[in-house]
Amino acid sequence: MTTSVIVWDRESDPPTDMKEILSWQSYVQRSNVSSIPLYLENHAERLKKKYLAFIHDLGESKIGGKRVIDHFSEKDGFSFWWMTLLAEKSPLKSPGIYDCLRIMALEEILLERKPSGVILKSFNRELGQIIHVLCKNLAINFTWQPGDRPQKEWSLRKLYRALPYPVQGLVWFVVHLVTRWPLRNLEAPAWFSGEGDIFLCSYFIHLDPVSCAKGHFYSRQWEKLPKYIHDSGRRTNWIQHFMPNPVVPNVQTGLEWLRSFNLDSEKQGKHSFLDTYLTWKVVVRVLKNWFWLNALSWRLRKIQSAFYPKGSAVWLWPILRGDWWASVNGATAINNCLWMELFDAALGDMPRQKTGFYLHEKQGWESALIRAWRKHGHGEIIGVLHFPEAFWLLSHFDDPRSVQSKQWCSMPLPDRIAVIGPVAWKAFTDGGYRSEQLVEVEALRYLNLLKENEEPAPGSANRQTLKHSVSASAKGSVLILGDISPKLTHNFLGLVENAMKLLPSNYKFTFKPHPGNAISLAKYPGLQVDEIEDALHRILADFEVVLTTCNTSSALDAYLGGLTVIIYSDGRSFNLSPLRRHSDVHFISTPEELAEVLQKGDQNTAVDSEYNEFFFLDPELPRWKKLLQRNSN
Incomplete structure (x- = not known):
């Protein structure tokens, strides 16, 4: 057993005159300092799998003799559980996940070093609580030295976050209705209903401003694919997520552009915003479902005891409780209810679509889309990756047991996932996906990497040098x-x-x-x-x-x-x-x-062989053509 260790959670560098320091928020290592983030990186595979297993087990845990997943279930076998921040696992929406992984790394370090005590130097109350419980479970003395908490300036955002979660939810909903209600002014398109017509769901960002301002729809997320679909004699129906951005800064610009696209719908496709389907009936149904989730949160009030990873002394509730409450009675909860109703209205209004594509990011709205798609009897739905896989983007990964489950209320998955390169293919198969659940397609957003004058013959693009000549x-x-x-x-x-x-x-x-x-x-x-x-x-x-x-x-x-x-x-x-x-x-x-x-x-x-790891690239789109031709038969 060693002497006490200090967990250093400060903006400043740890002092040099202290022994046995564990740095919480830095990769810096020296004689007396070890880095917890670096330990996490060095043992990433094991700790990542451990966290994914924890989320699976949390959904499967029973409260009142019933699985958590089943508590969230609808009559049609869909569970709101899969739309919660916990099940989504996005580090961008849930930064506390990083703390969870660091705590799991700290547990392993403490088990290895066996210190007599832990001294925490941190302003973070949740971190103090969670390390206190960890040390208690490991029979290690614990001392917390928070110091003087720095004064932070107040802002409307911070004031909003200080509100009770149900109040946050209502405030978010009112603001969303006020800002998006004008999108109802878009004329509902007479959707294409041909056997070969294709549905696409996308974000109204990453648009080419010059083309779109002239009435020519061009999305950098889909690049040349819409043109190929049109040239092959098929038409497209688009549902767009409106998101203010520098190119489309306001609702008025979005409405003007969509109207201009719809004037030439045979070539540009028929477009509508998802929020165009806002009605008072939708509002009432959203509130009804949200009140149901609020009542459910009371029935699941004892869930804190399930926040221990299997075989671990770490209690993750202090870090993840914010995600839990946001998902059951806060802004995330009411947003999820809204997505459910909007996709139900949009896809119920649309004639049967044999084939549909959407941008696959494993966000909550995708579950609502898949549920509504199948509820209204549409055909095959395919999620399309549009950026390369990142190891720590946990929203793209699940415990294999979740992926392979055939139980009631199992995880909503598309019929297939369109994979844009070998790295992503391996990540999915390693994560429990069967090869028949995947399909190869060219990485549309990265076709511009090919040299203009040296485009390879179809099928040989992966051997092509992609480097640009820097001026x-x-x-x-x-x-x-x-x-x-x-x-x-x-x-x-x-x-x-x-x-x-x-x-x-x-x-x-x-x-x-x-x-x-x-x-x-x-x-x-x-x-x-x-x-x-x-x-x-x-x-x-x-x-x-x-x-x-x-x-x-x-x-x-x-x-x-x-x-x-x-x-x-x-x-x-x-x-x-x-x-x-x-x-x-x-x-x-x-x-x-x-x-x-x-x-x-x-x-x-970088050498040419490395390019093959990331993308399937071919300007002739042979993989996309094969997929579309198969779905047209």
């Missing part, structure tokens, strides 16, 4: 890519701002915001950058270096384009980059590290 004027030019997370983007830009003070003046920085997260650069007066919103593939050749966060897959575009890639990952959240284990990609966490990497000038050393 001579790009020397010293750095492209900064924004993130969809406001908090991560703020920390990231602050780091770049501080790094600029350490760099010579010959670097030229340009910032491209994420389409779903508008940023005011005025908040960063020391950040001397230009701003650009052009499509990424059109501007990459103008830069030598791409700097981004660990949350976005855009780094992969730059990597395959031959640029030097630097990724910000500081240990405070999951490394969600698809380039996580690539040795020629630079991961930095401090301004000093960023300045050092930039001045060192290391080059991207």
Whole structure:
């Protein structure tokens, strides 16, 4: 047994004069400091499987002689459980998942080192509670030293989060109705009803602004596929998720664009927003279901005891209770009820569709779509991956028992998942999916990586060199890519701002915001950058270096384009980059590290064989054509 260890959860670096420090939020390691995030990375496979098993077991746990999944069930065999934040497991929506994995890593460290005591230096009440319970269960002395909690400025968002969860839910619903009610003004399209017509569900973001402003629908999430469908004599019906973004900043712009597309529906497809199906009847049904979930939360009030992973002394309830309450009586709960009713109305209004596609991200709305699709007797529904798999994007992974279950209220799954590359295929088969549940398709968003004048013959694209030739004027030019997370983007830009003070003046920085997260650069007066919103593939050749966060897959575009890639990952959240284990990609966490990497000038050393890991690429779309032709028979 060793002496006491200190768990250091502070923004500042741990002191050098203390013994046995376990850093909670940093990858830094030295003689007296061990990193919990680094331990998690080094034992990622085992701990990831352990968390996925915990979520499966939580749904299967019984309260009052009935499975939790069954408590959430509808008469048709659908369970709201699969729409909860707990079952969704998105690190972007549920940042506490990272704390859960770190706590599980800490448990293993304590079992190995067997300290006499643990001293926690942290302001985090939930962390203090959870480590206290862990130490009690392991018979280890525990001391919590919270120190003086820093004063935080109040904001409307923080005030909202301080409200009781049911009040949050009602506030969210009222705001959503007020902002989206004008979308009801869109004329309901007379949906195409031909045998070969195709349904698609998509996000109204990542649009080409020049084309769309002229009435020509072009989505960078689907690229050339809609044109191929039209050229093959088939028509498309589109349900769009409206999301304000820099390209479509308001409802009025969205309505104008959809009306212009529908004027040429034979070529552009028929389009409607999901929120166009808002009615007072829908509102009443949403509230009815939400009240039912509120009552259910009372019947499941003893669920806290189920928040122990099997064979573990860790109690995860203090971290995950916010996700639980949001999912049963908060904003997530009422949002899920709304999705259920909107998809029911939309797909009930639509004539039978033989084939449907949607963007597969394992978000809650997808379960509502699948349920309504089958309820109204439509044909095959296929989820389409549109970005590469990331190891820690847990929403894309499930315990194999959940995937393979045939029980009542089993997890809603599409008939097949369209997989865009070998890495994703292996991830799904390793996760319990059968090969017949998957189908290969070209990665539509990444076809632009192929050289314009060296497009391979059909079927041979995976052997093609994908690197762009970087222009001579790009020397010293750095492209900064924004993130969809406001908090991560703020920390990231602050780091770049501080790094600029350490760099010579010959670097030229340009910032491209994420389409779903508008940023005011005025908040960063020391950040001397230009701003650009052009499509990424059109501007990459103008830069030598791409700097981004660990949350976005855009780094992969730059990597395959031959640029030097630097990724910000500081240990405070999951490394969600698809380039996580690539040795020629630079991961930095401090301004000093960023300045050092930039001045060192290391080059991207990717070889052609690595490209085969990520994507199926062929400009002729043979895999897509095969899939569509099979579904037309």
